[in-house]
Amino acid sequence: MADVEFVNTEYGKNWVRLLHIRRLGGKQQDVRELEVCTSLTLTSQKDYLHGDNSDIIATDTQKNTVYALAKTKGVTTPEQFGLDLCHHFLSSFSHVTRVKVAVTMAPWRRMKIGGQDHAHAFIMTPDAVRFCNVEQARKGTPVVHAGLKDMKILKTTQSAFKGFIRDRYTSLPEVDDRCFETVVYSRWRYGTLKGLDFDAAWNTAKSTILEEFAGPPSTGVFSASVQKTLYDAECEILGRVPQISEIEMTMPNVHNFTVDLSKFGLDNKDEVLMPVDKPSGIIHAAIRRKTTAKL
Numbered sequence: 001m002a003d004v005e006f007v008n009t010e011y012g013k014n015w016v017r018l019l020h021i022r023r024l025g026g027k028q029q030d031v032r033e034l035e036v037c038t039s040l041t042l043t044s045q046k047d048y049l050h051g052d053n054s055d056i057i058a059t060d061t062q063k064n065t066v067y068a069l070a071k072t073k074g075v076t077t078p079e080q081f082g083l084d085l086c087h088h089f090l091s092s093f094s095h096v097t098r099v100k101v102a103v104t105m106a107p108w109r110r111m112k113i114g115g116q117d118h119a120h121a122f123i124m125t126p127d128a129v130r131f132c133n134v135e136q137a138r139k140g141t142p143v144v145h146a147g148l149k150d151m152k153i154l155k156t157t158q159s160a161f162k163g164f165i166r167d168r169y170t171s172l173p174e175v176d177d178r179c180f181e182t183v184v185y186s187r188w189r190y191g192t193l194k195g196l197d198f199d200a201a202w203n204t205a206k207s208t209i210l211e212e213f214a215g216p217p218s219t220g221v222f223s224a225s226v227q228k229t230l231y232d233a234e235c236e237i238l239g240r241v242p243q244i245s246e247i248e249m250t251m252p253n254v255h256n257f258t259v260d261l262s263k264f265g266l267d268n269k270d271e272v273l274m275p276v277d278k279p280s281g282i283i284h285a286a287i288r289r290k291t292t293a294k295l
């Protein structure tokens with residue numbers, strides 16, 4: 001059609017599942033289970049325009065490439081595997097202008113038996129799901145985002161919510177003490193890959209969120225709102241990981257309502273609550289270092 005133009009084209013393979021076993025010498029083995037999505041943009045759109053497939057690297061080939069690179073490059077971290085895939089497609093095909101790779105890692109953890117790390121047995125511990133997005137344009141440096149999702153956490157005190165607007169539709173009472181439950185999603189951008197240990201950075205981000213949420217073991221830490229806790233965690237992560245330039249977090253406020261037992265002559269001092277799956281509040285903020293800030 002004469003009066004239309006492409007805004008974007010890309011194509012690839014979604015959800016390539018891969019279990020990679022690393023044999024570490026001796027009897028020690030390690031696993032990485034990944035779901036990998038690849039996406040390529042090509043110089044021409046003749047496939048879309050004319051049905052000319054001569055430039056297409058088939059999505060089936062992209063899937064096979066994921067498996068082949070797992071063998072030839074190994075799988076150390078999801079981020080490094082994404083970088084390896086970007087490099088492969090850009091260096092193998094001059095008509096590929098941009099590669100995007102999304103990787104999600106299954107949370108396998110080495111089993112402990114009698115307090116001792118097992119050499120080759122693992123248990124799925126869905127504390128949180130690790131993921132990353134790696135994107136590289138031809139002549140560009142790779143852009144790496146990493147993140148965690150599905151991290152469900154709860155604290156039973158040290159959370160309040162007061163001082164908000166009261167209008168004619170407000171029924172929520174001000175509270176000094178409430179349950180705080182959320183499911184954390186966070187994604188951050190690495191401004192530089194220099195001196196970066198992807199595993200250490202991810203673990204620092206995760207433990208920082210937990211520490212900011214929970215506080216010290218016996219006393220906890222006070223939360224004035226989901227907003228404040230979310231922002232404090234983001235700032236602390238930027239403080240602890242200098243390579244992170246930008247971070248976003250989304251935290252639903254998952255409600256647990258106190259059940260009214262007065263009709264049974266029972267008082268309920270927030271001991272019996274009813275978890276509510278919908279609706280939930282939803283709080284989000286993305287922050288970045290100001291451009292004057294030095295890494």
Ligand SMILES: O=c1[nH]c(=O)c2[nH]c(=O)[nH]c2[nH]1
Pocket residue numbers: 161172224225226227253281
């Ligand atoms: O931490 C909170 N932030 C809100 O914006 C909000 N709104 C609400 O009803 N409860 C809460 N809690």
